Amino acid sequence: MSRLDLARFPRLALLERPTPIQPLDRLSAALGPALNGVRLFVKRDDLAPIGGGGNKLRKLEFLLGAARAENADTVITVGALQSNHARLTAAAAARENFACELFLSRSVPRTDPDYVGNGNRFLDDLFGARVHELPADADSLAAAEARANALRAEGRRVYVFPSGGSSAVGSLGYAACAEEIAGQAEAMGVTFAHILTANGSAGTHAGLAAGLFAMGRDPRLAKSYAVLAAQDHAEAETLAKANATLGLLKPGAALSASDIVIDGNHRGPGYGIPTDAMREAVRLMARSEGVLLDPVYSGKAFAGLLHDVRAGRYRPGEAVLFLMTGGVPGLFAYRSAFAEA
Template sequence: MSSPLSLRPAITAAAASYKFPLLRKKNTISSSSSSALPMASNPAVQIGGFLAKKNYEAPPWASHLSPLPKHTYSLGHLPTPIHKWNIPNLPENTELWIKRDDLSGMQLSGNKVRKLEFLLADAVAQDADCVITVGGIQSNHCRATAVAARYLNLDCYLILRTSKVLVDKDPGLTGNLLVERLVGAHVELVSKEEYAKIGSEALAELLKERLLSQGRKPYVIPVGGSNSLGTWGYIEAIREIGQQTKTSNDEIQFDDIVVACGSGGTIAGLALGSKLSNLKAKVHAFSVCDDPDYFYNYTQGLLDGLQAGVETRDIVNIQDAKGLGYAMNTSEELQFVKDIAATTGIVLDPVYSGKAAYTMLKDMAKNPTKWEGRKVLFIHTGGLLGLYDKVDQMASTMGKWQKMEIAETIPREDGTGKMF
């Protein structure tokens, strides 16, 4: 008799040849996709509007910007809630609130959703059959793009930056990688050294040319979805915040908005929207990679691309929060993430919002008069799957477990406690 182990090759071959006939549907976008499964038809009318394509009408205070988007897709669960964030030891009379963009979805979550609503509408309008984007090995943006693309019947190609020693190895299934690979994204690895020498734009262009030669119709989405079109995601978020504060019983008027900065598009939209609207909150960005001067210059390019006619340095304050470097954490930062979760129930990601909140509270402690008596809105940009990449580093901060003590005198009878 054959052992189970000896049957594995045959089982694997049978599974590979099975075509899942129940999932077969006519593909509405022509492509030479190499996906194992045929792509589902593009969503049309949906209950409640989710995944629906909509005509876009800009807020009146932003209608002079150019170019204006024509369409958007409904990809996020919006509006995301705003609530008080009860962190202890704030400066006197300072109120801290949090906008939960981490709750904009699950697979497709965080701040990237808002940008992708505009970027993927443009990709579909250009008759693309696949999208290309670039990021770190645990990029939240790449994971969100992979999910959103699959929702809209587009193949997704991800160029992921990793270490030189791992670039020739299977990247595994930790955190964001698990979701990306589950939804069928094509993963292309590049070393950090090659990335630094070639750059994200050139790498995306190389892949685009290869796909074009194969008869594909690729659409390139930049790192973090941060271009002038993606900026509309957070211009629109400012309109959402304004509507939420108007309908609040307390009629909150925020003095400050605080957010992590990793690619520039989120802060560009928030700062420009706050400047043009009635919100008029001062935007503070905490950069988790590169330095403030880089982001001032890059964000200026995004604003110029919208013909905004404003200077970045006049509408946003950018501070360095990268610490050891992008996606690298000190033990103090990880302990902070743990302490905030244990104190307030809010789980921050270690790469973006965790570093931003950590540096914000350090600044509040060092310069309390700067924040005293102000109402501050912190934007939680999501990225919780990134925590799985920090499990080993965070293990020492975890406690509160033990074997349950059950006295021998407690009656015991087989079958009493049913397990379902």
Template structure:
């Protein structure tokens, strides 16, 4: 079997912001693979984009901010939890493009303390020039958004609001594009079939991978739920895939090649689960790769669990998609220090 690039949807009709800098690295992880019993393990390093400390949201923002520039927008508003990686990447991208950025952040995770409230992504948001508005509840966030929109209108500024995580059908296109990039890299290595492992949170990354792999063939997809339980994540994935397919003029694809699991979600979004810190240590000690305890750490814990259960054969190629999140790790400094001291 080979990848069917001829069936891949064209993305040229969508304006982009120029944030894409070329393929992110696809690198072997032999010591980690040996520890997990997956000899042919690769890491797709979407964490090493040179803008704003990297991360998966930049692929979505390339399309969202491309649309904003095409519309003549000068102000971007987006949302997230206090330690949102999406907010930090939006702020960095807006700084590069000369756009005003307003972040409406909600204290949605049951955490407090100096590290969580003043470290991690928060100082980077400010470093990149964003206005940071911290709200206690979702209702407060809605009111703050309305206030910011009204202020912009009074100043004669044009606004584009981007959803949490950049996760809507347009944002999905970022990881449709990434799937093609990954398949081209695999083909260069002589790999004709592989299994991708990645996280599901707000959903556009997983949906883009699902739609892209459905178009290419020869790629299976294992998704770890790191934010929403399995039933909610499954519905979210289907909705985003459907919306993006419609945007691209495609028939709704079957997702028989996609498998989702929520066994490493723990108590929910932003709360490290059993196995999260051990997975971070394993990646660090074997490959010198840094994960975070919110997204990549939970997906890595799932990879460890699934490998131990015998899900992966020794002769198949497995690709772990590293979606970034490094700054957020320091928002969990006390637990992080305790984990690495063990």
């Protein structure tokens, strides 16, 4: 297996690696004949020692590493009101002694008390971040950059992260994860035919595709289910970010549009808006494995996986790995969405 040269990038350790890969035996038994002999596994990127866990920590290892290398004392990022990335940025910043500010937009049309004040939003305050709430149509990144410039004028050293931490630097975290999965698969004696995950700000899929390609493997092993943007936009964003990440790993190399595989059929009415299939997926995983999917990302992506399994889109005997990206605090913000159903 070709190795990635990641040691040259500044990085802070925020995870206990590798995160485990576990067979979904009880869920497989619950699916019964509908499974058609497919072997299901889950990679538990929800398990981490900081901030409630989740995939954004892999990105933050490199983003905060870059911020430390630039002697930053303050980090600022953006997201929706219940952003997992914002929550983990606040937690990691607290641990690493950065001041943290969050610009959070009301981009999801929910106004119930759980959504507005519980879940990630409650934890942002608990971790000590300064939160700026913005209306749905606000340009949160522009507001964050304006705030960063004001702080710089006061002598502060500020580093700004994009939504989801999905820059080329942040996506290195999932190039590293691709290498980690390859090593685990070899140790387990398993060949994963598919690596499936959610696609929001595109950095997780982009990093996986770039990492696989840089190792000489087929980037189409990684497939994602769009939960934020429509499929065509998600494909364009993921390709652009994958190539930006690949440019750091292997200058001169490039992925093509056919290397990016995204399913846009399970997003529902929009980002953060519950679907019946998501609720069924969350309940099935909880009641068979005792494992919690989040309602915005992994819940919808796993609903897509279940649909594809039941539709016979994977061959009998294939090993399919679901990359679980965390976000469990978001369940508490969506209590009423499950009660409604």
